Amino acid sequence: QSVLxxxxxxxxxxxxxxxxxxxxxxxxIENNYVSWYQQLPGTAPKLLIYDNxxxxxxxxxxxSGSKSGTSATLGISGLQTxxxxxxxxxxxxxxxxxxxxxxxxxxxxx
Amino acid sequence: QVxxxxxxxxxxxxxxxxxxxxxxxxxxxxxxYYWGWIRQPPGKGLEWIGSIHHRGNxxxxxxxESRVIVSVDTSKNQFSLNLRSVTAADTAVYYCARRQYYYDxxxxxxxxxxxxxxxxxxxxx
Numbered sequence: 723q724s725v726l727x728x729x730x731x732x733x734x735x736x737x738x739x740x741x742x743x744x745x746x747x748x749x750x751i752e753n754n755y756v757s758w759y760q761q762l763p764g765t766a767p768k769l770l771i772y773d774n775x776x777x778x779x780x781x782x783x784x785x786s787g788s789k790s791g792t793s794a795t796l797g798i799s800g801l802q803t804x805x806x807x808x809x810x811x812x813x814x815x816x817x818x819x820x821x822x823x824x825x826x827x828x829x830x831x832x
Numbered sequence: 833q834v835x836x837x838x839x840x841x842x843x844x845x846x847x848x849x850x851x852x853x854x855x856x857x858x859x860x861x862x863x864x865y866y867w868g869w870i871r872q873p874p875g876k877g878l879e880w881i882g883s884i885h886h887r888g889n890x891x892x893x894x895x896x897e898s899r900v901i902v903s904v905d906t907s908k909n910q911f912s913l914n915l916r917s918v919t920a921a922d923t924a925v926y927y928c929a930r931r932q933y934y935y936d937x938x939x940x941x942x943x944x945x946x947x948x949x950x951x952x953x954x955x956x957x
Contacts, residue, residue: 724877754939759878766927766947767870767878773941810878814940820893821868821880821942 725750726811726824733830739799742827744811746792750822754814756794758787761808761826770809771796801831834858836928836948844955850915854928854948855908861886862906866931868944869902869913871924879924883931884911918955925950 727745734740744756756774759767769778771787774794786797794811811824840852854867861867868883882892882902892900896915904911915922929944 755941755943757941757943759944766950767944768947769943769945772932772943772945778945812878812942812944814942816940818894819891820895821883823878823880826877 724825725815725818725822726813728809728811728824728827730825731828731830733832734801735832736801736803738801739797740801740829742796742798742809742811742829744794744796744824746794746813746822748792749817750792750813750815751789751794752792753816756787756789756811756813758785758794758796759810759812761810763807767810798829803831805829806831834930834946836930836946838926838928838948838951840926840951840953842951842953844918844953846919846955846957847917848955850913850918850922850953852913852926852928852951852953853910854912855910856930857909859930860906861904861909861911866933867904867911868929868931870927870929870944871922872927872950873921873924881913881915881926883933920955923953923955925952 758771760770761767774789775787784800808826815822835857837855866883869881884890884902901914927950928948930946932943
């Protein structure tokens with residue numbers, strides 16, 4: 723049971739937009755910054771979004787992040803088959819004194 | 833270009849101590865940053881194990897703290913994970929990563945921005 727809650731799976735067609743939610747609490751998402759990671763099959767996670775909505779320079783602007791209260795959202799527009807991957811949210815939990823992750827969401831681009 | 837590479841035993845027996853090393857290239861650990869370990873059981877999500885500052889300050893997941901030691905060797909430009917008394921539940925891919933951390937009025941920012949490729953560790957009798 724993960725501290726952060728994500729939907730197990732989402733799907734959409736190429737070219738469409740999809741959003742992935744991450745739900746937490748006041749001890750984690752509401753009062754700390756959220757990051758998002760992409761894990762392509764058989765590879766290590768890669769940082770997509772940090773500090774709620776910032777992108778590393780190598781990440782295209784098709785990827786976006788937002789936060790409101792105890793929830794965060796990852797948005798991916800102009801979906802490509804190469805976006806087929808697992809996506810994880812992560813943040814610091816002030817009560818647990820630990821980095822916590824969501825259970826992951828598998829994105830299928832149909 | 834900063835790169836991280838894990839190395840470890842692959843297969844272990846229950847009750848043994850897991851020892852993993854993460855070699856860092858393209859950056860001198862003594863120059864700064866935190867460094868961390870994350871694991872992923874087969875078919876499951878990510879679990880943070882612990883992090884260490886280049887000066888040696890350590891931070892551990894409370895659920896693993898009693899069994900974990902993370903250390904740094906700046907002379908070899910590497911850091912290590914020791915996990916004692918392993919069981920089948922410790923079977924996972926273990927990743928090392930560079931951690932970026934700061935704290936401001938909006939809270940803590942705790943991000944792993946560069947990851948190693950991961951090493952599979954199987955615990956089986």
